[in-house]
Amino acid sequence: MKIALLVVGDEILLGQVTDSNAARIGQLLYARGLGIAEKLTVGDSLEEIRRGLGHLAEHARVILVSGGLGPTLDDLTQEALAGFAGRPLVENPEAKSNLLALLERRGRPVNAIQLRQCRMPEGAEVLPNAMGTAPGTWLEHDQKVFIAMPGVPYELETMLQNQVLPRLERLPRSGVLLHRTLLTGGIAESDLAARVESWAAGLPPEYQLAYLPALGTVRLRLTATLSRERQDAAGLDAHFEAMTHLLEDAVVARGDVGIEDRLGEILLNNKLGLSTAESCTGGSISKRITSVAGASQYYRGGLVCYQNDVKISTLSVPATLLETEGAVSEACVRAMVEGALDAFKADVAMSTSGIAGPGGGSPGKPVGTVWLACGDAAGIEAKCHHFPWDRHRNIEAATAYSLLHLWKFLRQRGYC
Amino acid sequence: MKIALLVVGDEILLGQVTDSNAARIGQLLYARGLGIAEKLTVGDSLEEIRRGLGHLAEHARVILVSGGLGPTLDDLTQEALAGFAGRPLVENPEAKSNLLALLERRGRPVNAIQLRQCRMPEGAEVLPNAMGTAPGTWLEHDQKVFIAMPGVPYELETMLQNQVLPRLERLPRSGVLLHRTLLTGGIAESDLAARVESWAAGLPPEYQLAYLPALGTVRLRLTATLSRERQDAAGLDAHFEAMTHLLEDAVVARGDVGIEDRLGEILLNNKLGLSTAESCTGGSISKRITSVAGASQYYRGGLVCYQNDVKISTLSVPATLLETEGAVSEACVRAMVEGALDAFKADVAMSTSGIAGPGGGSPGKPVGTVWLACGDAAGIEAKCHHFPWDRHRNIEAATAYSLLHLWKFLRQRGYC
Structure with a gap:
């Protein structure tokens, strides 16, 4: 059973949003042993959507469509699907009564724009949208299944999980x-x-x-x-x-996990409390650590210290050290680890200080210079990296290499 | 001049990575008044890549390809391109000498696996890769231009900016x-x-x-x-x-900016220093604030306080308040704002405390309950949200609504 995905939206082709839906759909299908064979992204144009449906339907038995179901005039998926299948576009009574009930629950008035969302190809079944106003549809046509879902990520995910996947699993597959x-x-x-x-x-x-x-x-x-x-x-x-x-x-x-998941497991198994002191990474390390469910069991907390006086007042980094060595230095990240061990009563701490760019570089410390460190009561390991990228990527790299550095540190200490 | 994009990689169809390249390519083209008309993603399969090239070349004059240029056996783009164009796959001497020079600079030995990257369709021009080992190619064939670029994001971006876009601009367009x-x-x-x-x-x-x-x-x-x-x-x-x-x-x-860019502008214009105290958002707010270049001019710093005793010791949240009201409460986020104003000597502070899930919920405070607050010396505005999603999405929503809350607060104070 070949499955293809059609993503509809100018904003994705223009790069105004990153297509996280496609990744999520891939993950959810994969968890059930299914895979997407091909994915096509087209703009908000009747002709492009129809041509896209035609290309994918050549080889696939199931065509998932995401996006273009909203209330506004640039939402054209249902119309394109009706045109492709040679069916009229009709207002679906079930979709309409679901929408009216939702708006009543939210205490919001109905307007004509919202009612547009209830039009779908004749013969399509409604897939209720538990998280928003635009209903999805399930249309069987010419030995193929066409499934239209909203482009809003959590609406799509909920509909896929609760409505689409259980029905897909009932189709015969090889x-x-x-x-x-x-x-x-x-x-x-x-x-x-x-x-x-x-x-x-x-x-x-x-x-x-x-x-x-x-x-x-x-x-x-x-x-x-x-x-x-x-x-x-x-x-x-x-x-x-x-x-x-x-x-x-x-x-x-x-397993298909991130390094932050594995670090959490190691810290938990060894009953270690972790703290962070971030300068150039600006909270990206703590964000990744706390993305793991249950992080509160081993993550004590963190500081984002973007100013020298904050490093002094909250982490007790010596002012003279900042004057002589500068904030982007081995001495500073070592002092930050000591401060973070102390301020959060942690067993292990990590720190970063660097120049993410675009400004702030100097000949001796160009943009991309990042010091990072990990330590515990027995000692501190520091390391310097030179990243060649832009601000966003330098922050991402400093975060990733800090987590790797912590993993190596914990391994060296015999915790894993 | 119609431009299409072919993205190659099983990992994208499987959802193991999010396709951020396509968004970045869209942005860079858009900045030059160009747009992608259609984007197709296929797996690491010779036949699928060739079929994809065929579909896109039907309507487009320029076909960009990203991915599948690496050294390993699952990298098939050059071979598929050669097959599609009916040309032999040959080792390109320029690509080889570039690669040998790069490996020498990095002090790394050459192995046969790396040399595979230098094979390309006969007649293709090399697009040097300034950031990695896999060269790109520019192939003019049958009135069309086929441009193959690596899938590694910063390699692709650098090649697109420095090699591909200047050449694309020289092609005639309507x-x-x-x-x-x-x-x-x-x-x-x-x-x-x-x-x-x-x-x-x-x-x-x-x-x-x-x-x-x-x-x-x-x-x-x-x-x-x-x-x-x-x-x-x-x-x-x-x-x-x-x-x-x-x-x-x-x-x-x-303008095409994020709310964090606009907040930075307002804070800077009004010479206000900001600090954050995050519980459930775990650093996501400070990450977004520090993603803006120049954030060090108005961001004092932030605390991620994942434990009650840390809220007490670093933000002076009263222990009795945590006992009577709990950490997820209006009283707590108000005390956190006060603590963050004080600890960071900030003019404006914001805080969050909530239950991101999946654990930690109770009948009175279910998963998704999030208190957030903003304040200054003149007063604090707090607000409660109930988000219905999973951990990842609840954190994202708490972050987004906190930034919106800060914008409303600054507007109410007359700062914008």
Whole structure:
């Protein structure tokens, strides 16, 4: 059962929003052993949407569509779907009564613009929108299933989870995808490849290995495309273990998790409290740490100290140190770790100080210079990086390499 | 000159990475008056890449390809491009000498896996990769231009900026896109639409209005598709002003900026220092504030206080208040604002405390309950939200509504 995705929206082609929906849809399908074979993004144009539906329907049995269901004149998905299927666009009574009930609950008046959302191709079934006003539709036409969902991320996700996936699972399908993912740290992609490629060359043809490089880490994904009858998870596990064994010293975590998840596990297992003191990363490290559910069990708290006097008053960084060495220095990040251990009564602390750019650079400390450190009562490990990118990317890199640095520090201390 | 984009990578279809490249490419083209007409994403498969090239080349004159240029066996773009164009795949001497020079500079040995990256369709020109090992290519074939770029975001961005865009600008083209964007806050999309649609209906046919809703804010984008000879920016500006006038009280900012950029401008203009005290948002607010270049001129710093004793020790939140009212309460966020004004010697402070989930909820304070506050020496404004989503989305919403709350607070105080 081939599934394709059509994303509708000028704003995505123009880059005014990043298409996070497509990733989320991919994840949710993958969790059920399904995969998207092809994804097409088109603008808010009747003709482009229709042409897109035609291209995808050539090879796919199920065509998911996201976006273009809202109330405004640039929302054209239902009209394009009706045109493609050669059906009239009609107001659906169920969709209308759902919308009226929702507006009443919210205590909001009905306007004609909102009622536009209730028009759909004749014969389409309503997929109720639990999170917003635009209903989705399920349309079976010419041996294919066309499923229109709103583009607003949480509306889409809720509709996909509660309405679409259970119905998709009832359709007959032939193969399933199974995956295992390994997170590695501190090794470049081509070095990883050199270590596993002769092993990978011996894999059965239904296996595929993919490299997903990020800053400081690379994920390796091993995929098996298996028949529904013969879902040989044990075979996949055996191959995965063999690969993991080849990379032992670089393995951060098994599973499709982030380094922040693994750090949380290590801190929790060892009953360690963590604190952070961030200058150039400006809260990005604490954001990633607290993105993990249950982080309150090991994360004591953090400081974002964007000014020298704040470093002095909240972290007790000596003023003379800032004068002689500057805020972007090994001495400063070491003092910040000491301050963060103390201020938060933490067992382990980490710190960053650097020049994210575009301003603030100097010949001796150009934009992209970042000092980072980790430490505990037994000592502190500091490291300097020079990143060549823009502000946004330099912050992201400093955050990623700080988390990697903490993982190496915890391993060196024997905590994992 | 129609431009299409082909994105190659299983990891994008599977949702293991979000496709931020496509957004960035859209932004960079848009800045030069160019737009992507269509975007297709396919997996790491020779056949799928070739079929995708065929679909896009039907209507487009320029086909950008990102991804699939790396050194490993799942990188198939060059081979697919050679197959599509009916040309042999050959090792390019210029690409090879660039790669050898790069590896020598980095002090790294050459291995056979890396050399694979130097194979490209016969007749293709090399686009040097200033940030990594995989070269890009520019291939003119059958009246079309095929441009292959690496999938690693900063490699792609640098190549696009320095190599591809200057060459694209030299190709003949017919029309240009001009845009103006307005950021509105605190008004729902359909209410905005009701206020502007009769005006929008009177726009000339070359104008388009799009609504881009986000949490708490909606961007309105007015686009004109104009001929190269008659780039009537003044006409666009006049229409944009008329629209802005209709929405006056909801206008956060003119231009394609985030609310954090506008807040920075207001704080800077009024010489105000800001501090933050975050519980459930865990650093997300300070991350957004410090994403703006120059934030150090108005951002004093912030605290992430994930534990009650940290709220007491660093922000002087009274222990009795936490016992009687709990951390997720109006009294607590008010005390946090007071503590943050004091600890950071700030003029304005903001705070959050809530239950992001999945754990930690109770009947009286279910998951998604978030208190937020803003204040200065003259007083504090607090507000409670109930978000219905998962941890990630609840944190994102609490962050977005906190920034909106600060904007409203600053407006109420007459700072903007």
